[in-house]
Amino acid sequence: MASRMRPLVLSASTAVSALGQGAAAQGEALAARRGGLRPNDFEPAVGGWIGRVAGVEDVTLPPELAAYDCRNNRLAAMALAADGFAEAVAEAREAYGAGRIALILGTSTSGITAAEEAYRQRDPESGTLPAGFDYGRTQDLASLAGYVRAALGLRGPSLVVSTACASSARAFMDAAQLIQTGICDAAVVGGADSLCRMTLQGFAALELISPTACRPCDAARSGISIGEAAGFALLERAEAPRRDGGAGPRLALLGAGASSDGYHMSSPHPRGAGAIAAMRQALASASLAPDAVDWVHLHGTGTRANDAMEDMAVMAVCGADTPCSSTKAYTGHTLGACGILETVLAGQCLERGFVAGCLDVTEPDPAFQSRVATANLERPLRYVLSNSFGFGGINCSLVLGSPP
Amino acid sequence: MTVLEANIIGVSVWGPGLEGWAASRPVLAGEAPYEPRPSPAPPPAVLPPTERRRTGPVARLALVVAQEAAAASGLPPASLRSVFASSNGDGVVVGGILDALATIPAESRPVSPTQFHNSVHNAAAGYWSIANASAEPATCLGLHDDTWAAGLLKAMAEVVADAEPVLLCAYDHPLPAPLDARRPTLAPFGLGLVLAPPGIGRPLARLAVRYEAMAGAAPPVPRIEGLRPLAAGNAAARALPLLEALARGGAASHFLPYGDGSLTVTLAP
Structure with missing residues (x-):
């Protein structure tokens, strides 16, 4: 647990x-x-x-x-x-x-x-x-x-x-x-x-x-x-003494969760069981209710299978009101680096106050039930849930936000 | 200086002439002679046949030690988080891909799908979770000659931080030519430990590790002379002195080099 x-x-x-x-x-x-x-x-x-x-x-x-x-x-x-x-x-x-x-x-x-x-x-x-x-x-x-x-x-x-x-x-x-x-x-x-x-x-x-x-x-x-x-x-x-004498850090890691699919080496679990477990653990470790999440920064690779299962996982964890989107169309899938890159991207969105909507989406998949953002949404953000999933069925989810 | 403590509640080994803990314990304790011979890891019976056929010698080595250590712990394998540590990873597969990329035209799809998903460093952990239908998290790491020290510190930290038992599996297999000339590995060797906080499982021994940013530690040398080439020639086999101490059942302490620092490893019965 x-x-x-x-x-x-x-x-x-x-x-x-x-x-x-x-x-x-x-x-x-x-x-x-x-x-x-x-x-x-x-x-x-x-x-x-x-x-x-x-x-x-x-x-x-x-x-x-x-x-x-x-x-x-x-x-x-x-x-x-x-x-x-x-x-x-x-x-x-x-x-x-x-x-x-x-x-x-x-x-x-x-x-x-x-x-x-x-x-x-x-x-x-x-x-x-x-x-x-x-x-x-x-x-x-x-x-x-x-x-x-x-x-x-x-x-x-x-x-x-x-x-x-x-x-x-x-x-x-x-x-x-x-x-x-x-x-x-x-x-x-x-x-x-x-x-x-x-x-x-x-x-x-x-x-x-x-x-x-x-x-x-x-x-x-x-x-x-x-x-x-x-x-x-x-x-x-978080309680470490500040060294910069200024405003202090603007980004914090508030929670994290991980799981294994135990399903297939190169395909995700079709209903997102592992993704759901990682996201729920991340929220629990941050003592955060799902509806507190302002943006789910999807792993969102662009494959048929990943995006479909991740839509189901987001629905299961956060429901249809929470905006979700992927930034992979901006950067490409940077593989082992995507966790740190997307943490920095989320930090920029938290600082500037917007959800980075998916790029170049002409029609969101009509089978998806989650709220896919296809344009930037200007708004203050407090909590971002950021997903990274890998081959071998390894899932990680991080909760990022302002320092407490 | 922070000391990380945990009980060892399961152990396994596989290497040349070291075919499982039960058979190897008297050898490691110095009660029976060490007789090295080629010991390929068996096909993993726990995997469904389609997945089993896709595993090569490296994944099989990792799985045999992971499975035996988990079984020895008495805990359900699916309930265990895991740490897989390997310097070379599946170098057999990666070497095959490098060979294909250099010799097969780029237009002819030189890499096969199975080769590619087997090439990732966490392939063994993936097969382990599939074999046991485990949803528990795994982390996989490598750090050249210091892989065993890194894996041990990481697994101990997870036991202490989250108060959960952790399966630590370390394995290394020789690389194929021509890579082997640049990174010689004597023979396949792997081990598994299940590390647990107090109150879980039946303790075989108590383990304590401490990191110090002080250089100077030479790799520990096994007591048994015949095991010394293996300990010097396989990154995972730096664990052999710990396994010897565990087999003898006595107290022991040694240093593991770890970058320009070191790990102090102490075992108490």
Whole structure:
């Protein structure tokens, strides 16, 4: 059963996605209803549209961390450089000590693009990989934590969570447990997932890639558009002393829930049983009634199956009055990074006071019973329920809102 | 300094010449000779035949230890939350995909649907939840050589934070060529522990772990000489000294390297 969660504040947060670099760029794009998808120029044979981050190819890592160079860590570097995030972590390091800040990051494929390139450069005779390929600092899951830990000068325990598309949402829960037990005083949470051929070809094999830009919740939706993103948040106890002397944190993690479908490896439970359980636990851990939720930020991938089951789950938990929508048509499905990216997006919506309605929906699926927002709804928001579901039937739901 | 405490109420092991806890306990206790031999994990009988056929050697390794530890705990498997820790994940599947991407034209759909969903790091946890019709949450992690330390800390934190029993399953399987040259793994090895707060299950031993941001710990070395190459050659097998202590039934304490810090692991009967 879900136990009551003590609220944690996000005293700093940042993200990079196809919408741009930094939290403000994400918020401005949502407010202006300006999507970031473009035709697939990363693996053209797969077709469809992608959420590609501009400028990744031009990023260079600091010389002492050059061994970590891969597309995934370049995305992480872009996020770390925005929103004064690294500076905020440095202040927390001063306050708590580097050994008291944990690092909990999510990724599904880490730096696998480095391995994809290395395989194409194998020795034709022996099949060996090129000498420059550094498995442990690129392809391995530990690569992301190794890079970020060194870049931020952290010395607390690290974890790299990999639960497919629920990875960075699950990272928040794992971090909250470490803070609750007193293993650490604060945690840098988040994650990164970058475009790679494995994922694009994998989803193509499952026939889940939309030939056009994805349109979650639309009657004519036909699959996902894959994107890439990185994002981080500095998570601390709500009662921790403020260091900025200003207005203090504006975003808090108030509750979290998780479940397994136990149903199928790549299809969600058709009636959303696992999604319902995760959402209910998240609300219970925040001691929040379902009708207090101002917006359900859907996982909303754009596949027939996900959106249909999620509509049922939202109806079962919140009913037909609560607006719900997906932001995947803005950013693409950023896989293991979607939990942190969508937390930052929700933070922007809370701050600016609007529900980000689905983009490019011409006709919401008439079979849906929940209240799908297809335009932005200007209104003050207090509580956002944000969903992330992954392959293998792993579900996570987070309650975000203003600090208590 | 925070110490996390829990009871071990279920244990399992699978590796070369270590085929289940009952058969391996005397070996790990030093009462019987260690005789390594190839020990492929059996097909998981708990899965329906269609799903069983889709599992490869890595998922089978994870499932055999998860299932045995859960059974040993006496708790219904479906009631257990889980933590799956693996450095290499299903490297057999991922290596196959990398091979296909490099050799099959992009237009010919080089990746198969089953290969793709088996490639995710949480595939073993997915099969586990399907096998047991479990709705309980799972988290899955990897941290190269420090995977066992990370998994142990994470599982202990969940027991303490939520006062619920947690199944911890750690497993690692050799990677296929040519990746294996860059990340050598000696042989398949996995273990399972069910960790519980006081008052749940029958305690086999009491476990305490503590994180310290202080460097200097070398990986612990098994008492049994024959197990040392395995402990040094498989990230999950860093748990072997703990399993030895559990098999002997005595008190023990050792350090696990964890990044530039360390985990102090203490076992009391």
